[in-house]
Amino acid sequence: MADIAIAPRRAKTEIREASAWDQLKHNRNWLGFWFMVPALAFLIFFLAYPLGLGIWLSFTDTRIGRVGHYIGTENYEWLWDDAIFWLSVFNTLLYTFVASAIKFGIGLYLALLLNENMPFKAMLRALVLIPFIVPTVLSALAFWWIFDSQFSIISWSLKHLGIISQNINFLGDTTWARICVIFANIWRGVPFVAITLLAGLQTVSPSLYEAATLDGATRWQVFRHITYPLLTPIIAVVMTFSVLFTFTDFQLIWAMTRGGPVNATHLMATLSYQRAIIAGQLGEGAAISSAMIPFLLAAIMISWFGLQRRKWQQGENND
Amino acid sequence: MTDLPTRSLDIKGVLSGSAPTVAKDDHSEGMSYLQSVPRRLVTLYLPLSIIVIVLLFPFYWMALTSVKPDEQLLDMETYSPFWTWNPTFKHFYKLLFESYYPYWLWNTMYVAVCATILSIIASVLAAYAIVRLRYKGANLVGGLIFLAYLVPPSILFIPLATVVFQYGLFDSPLALILTYPTILIPFSTWLLMGYFKTIPFELEECALIDGASRWQILIKIVLPLAIPGLISAFIFCFTLCWNEFIYALTFLQSTSNKTVPVAIVNEFVDGDIYRWGSLMAGALAGSLPLVILYAFFVEHYVSAMTGAVKE
Numbered sequence: 001m002a003d004i005a006i007a008p009r010r011a012k013t014e015i016r017e018a019s020a021w022d023q024l025k026h027n028r029n030w031l032g033f034w035f036m037v038p039a040l041a042f043l044i045f046f047l048a049y050p051l052g053l054g055i056w057l058s059f060t061d062t063r064i065g066r067v068g069h070y071i072g073t074e075n076y077e078w079l080w081d082d083a084i085f086w087l088s089v090f091n092t093l094l095y096t097f098v099a100s101a102i103k104f105g106i107g108l109y110l111a112l113l114l115n116e117n118m119p120f121k122a123m124l125r126a127l128v129l130i131p132f133i134v135p136t137v138l139s140a141l142a143f144w145w146i147f148d149s150q151f152s153i154i155s156w157s158l159k160h161l162g163i164i165s166q167n168i169n170f171l172g173d174t175t176w177a178r179i180c181v182i183f184a185n186i187w188r189g190v191p192f193v194a195i196t197l198l199a200g201l202q203t204v205s206p207s208l209y210e211a212a213t214l215d216g217a218t219r220w221q222v223f224r225h226i227t228y229p230l231l232t233p234i235i236a237v238v239m240t241f242s243v244l245f246t247f248t249d250f251q252l253i254w255a256m257t258r259g260g261p262v263n264a265t266h267l268m269a270t271l272s273y274q275r276a277i278i279a280g281q282l283g284e285g286a287a288i289s290s291a292m293i294p295f296l297l298a299a300i301m302i303s304w305f306g307l308q309r310r311k312w313q314q315g316e317n318n319d
Numbered sequence: 320m321t322d323l324p325t326r327s328l329d330i331k332g333v334l335s336g337s338a339p340t341v342a343k344d345d346h347s348e349g350m351s352y353l354q355s356v357p358r359r360l361v362t363l364y365l366p367l368s369i370i371v372i373v374l375l376f377p378f379y380w381m382a383l384t385s386v387k388p389d390e391q392l393l394d395m396e397t398y399s400p401f402w403t404w405n406p407t408f409k410h411f412y413k414l415l416f417e418s419y420y421p422y423w424l425w426n427t428m429y430v431a432v433c434a435t436i437l438s439i440i441a442s443v444l445a446a447y448a449i450v451r452l453r454y455k456g457a458n459l460v461g462g463l464i465f466l467a468y469l470v471p472p473s474i475l476f477i478p479l480a481t482v483v484f485q486y487g488l489f490d491s492p493l494a495l496i497l498t499y500p501t502i503l504i505p506f507s508t509w510l511l512m513g514y515f516k517t518i519p520f521e522l523e524e525c526a527l528i529d530g531a532s533r534w535q536i537l538i539k540i541v542l543p544l545a546i547p548g549l550i551s552a553f554i555f556c557f558t559l560c561w562n563e564f565i566y567a568l569t570f571l572q573s574t575s576n577k578t579v580p581v582a583i584v585n586e587f588v589d590g591d592i593y594r595w596g597s598l599m600a601g602a603l604a605g606s607l608p609l610v611i612l613y614a615f616f617v618e619h620y621v622s623a624m625t626g627a628v629k630e
Contacts, residue, residue: 129613133613145599
């Protein structure tokens, strides 16, 4: 791909001496265009075009192996009366809010802990990030085994501690299944939140804390009036990403429960996969995934305002 | 939440923490002396060790399961489930010699390396153009690329499946090599834009006066100076590829073409009660390459993760 960007320039510079070409050669816009071609080609053909195509598909009755026809908003009307769809919307919102809130709480707490001075600090930080490195599906399988109905180590431990008398059916009971997938998601997301917030914490000048301590500020006041305000911009960005990726999560659910039991853990993404790819109703699946777009736009708006605020706080133009 | 301030008070490693290459011993000055040792034990070491143990337990469990003999795996009363005295490599042997696992590893590696290289080339050119050529509308394009980062694969896989099918790429690694860059390019472009901005513009001006072309400047001046950024982008993209699931699940069909995450979920999950050993062995073997890579490049990794957020 890169060759496309350079080949014409290099070839022609050697041959021609025309002044018009010389001007073009040093024209920022012309050069910029060729430098952008590879990236834009990928993003237009495999991102922008499918995005539009997805919205179009949601207005058709396309199935796998059959070209669809425009049917207006029929898919959406069908979904409007579909209890499973609304259940998946509820699950997605529950999953996103609960998991993100707890991820933020634990992540911030962990970041503050890791920012302390202690032995083996660097090694601890490296260890904390491991859940984020390992592919989600593979760690989800480990959780699947940990939450097994018969051989769960948690059930075993609780039984031997005398807390419960029989195994907990972790992934077979609707409430427990929801708790388990949310737990796995938190487990996977905390390292990202913690390490990025830690990077933010390290930019806070220690003299601020020293000054506040001399002035007699309590620990809570130091956190509330120094750490938290200085961290707000990065919190806004991190949480936007976290909410976005939790909302559109697919692999964790698919590896652990596949939406079961009785659809209790079906998210919009897993439901759209089931309807579109497994059942073959591409149009209906596309309608479900298009229904996620308004939520994503809301998250993006929050991110944008978060970034704006950051520039203002730094008092400089860091485009 | 009330015990949070305890920790924010003796933040002293802030300066040292900004150079995170050194593990500091507790010899430093700062405000640490304001807290007594027993107090630190309860407010710092105790919660920290609980969190770290919870974060690492699944991996311990994964590793332990993969080396346990089958009968110990299911009989939790005779043998303690938390340890085994006679580890076996039977599960790994089965995995490597009696399944398609080597193919899956190779597919994953091949797709990840190709997609990453393609994305890095495209991102280097785009990031350089946005930051240094500053063509008309560069900021707008930069913003759009950032927006592209926020478009998740789970709303794209259905239309992409039809596109892939139309182009005849279905069930071929090429489908993944061409679609993964849509996830990677936005991320690595933003990361590299941050790195390119830190390179003094005066260096380029000198080269321009000496008659270097933009291409020569990029190859001979900017890229050598941006090598840490390139490494960060490379390993982060590689990890993202390895982690990707929904495209691989949708676009690949035949068993021998699958990538590790998809293959393990689909091929190993049968009714066999003894499947756990080989399942965990497969998960462990699929994670190890990334963990080893990570162990060598921790700093690059962290800077990649935080760099893209900060920019």
